[in-house]
Structure formats: structure tokens, C-alpha cells
Amino acid sequence: MDKIYSVKYVDAYYSYEKKITQTKLSLFEAHGYVEKNVNNIIIAFIKRKLAYGREEVVLGLVIPDTALVSVVDTYKTDILKNVAIGSSVTVTWRDVVIFDYGDLRNDCPIMYTEGILVKIEKDHIVLKDPETIRIYPNPVRNYPVEKPNYYMIPISFISDITVIK
Secondary structure, eight states: OOSEEEEEEEOOEEEOOSSOOOOOOOEEEEEEEEEEETTEEEEEEEEEEOTTSOEEEEEEEEEEGGGBHHHHTTOOOOTTTTOOTTOEEEEEEEOOEEEEGGGOOSSOOEEEEEEEEEEEOSSEEEEEEEEEEEEESSSOEESSSSOOSEEEEEGGGEEEEEEOO
């Protein structure tokens, strides 16, 4: 982590709107020291040098490698081929996380969302009436605390999707 890079990525998001029409993934950009860790990219925004020469990260971001704009734009999968609009589904996916000095991370959270699939776009899906929990790392908790009306999840983040019978 010696050079500063600019990293462009997308993230999942939710909405409390009663009716949603247009959806698209927002583009984010982070600048910092970059390190690849298995399937994750760690971006350290601030490093500080301690008195005895050791460096520590004060604030950072961990993103799935599939969040990079260059990957999202070319990502191909058959994971949605047997899933119909209007189906109740469960989706397991990796999320972006911000960390600070007291909460250093090198892995993305794993999220589990149940909802009704209302839209499939080229780079994301839209779930209505979603219930989302973070299942890794512990503790397991609802996210967000107040239930949104819609969740937009990048297709490249999805590791599993199952239709609920």
C-alpha cells in the first residue's frame, strides 16, 4: 500500500419511496492506498505513522472485486435465467463496507435479502418489500434497521438467488 489510486465502483442501495420507476447504479470513486485480498479490494484512505515507525490504517473501505465499474460493465452470469419477475426470492450477496481504526476489516459483509423481484436490469435487480440481514460477520443484524420499500442489488454482487415456493 504505497501508491495512491483512484477506484471507481458501484454499491447496492435501498429506497423508502412508495413507488419506484427509474433505477440505476450510482458510480462511486474512492482515492487511497489499494490492496487486493482474495475477492476483495481494500482501500485505505488514511494511514498514520506511529512513533516507532509502524503504520496503521485509520479509515478505509472494503469492496467486492465485482464492484469495480470495469467488471460490472462486462459481468456475465446465468444466475437469473430461471427467475421470473414477480417471484418471491432470497438473495445472498456481498456488500461494500467502511471501516475505521477500531473496526479494521479485510472482508466484505455477506447479506441475505428476501423480497419480490420486480425488475431485472442489465447490471442490477430490484426487490420490493425486502427484508435484509447481515449474516457475516457476527453479530447477525437487520440492515437497514428500518425496513425499506425497495432494494437495488448489483447482479455482480449476487452469489446465490433462490425462488421461494
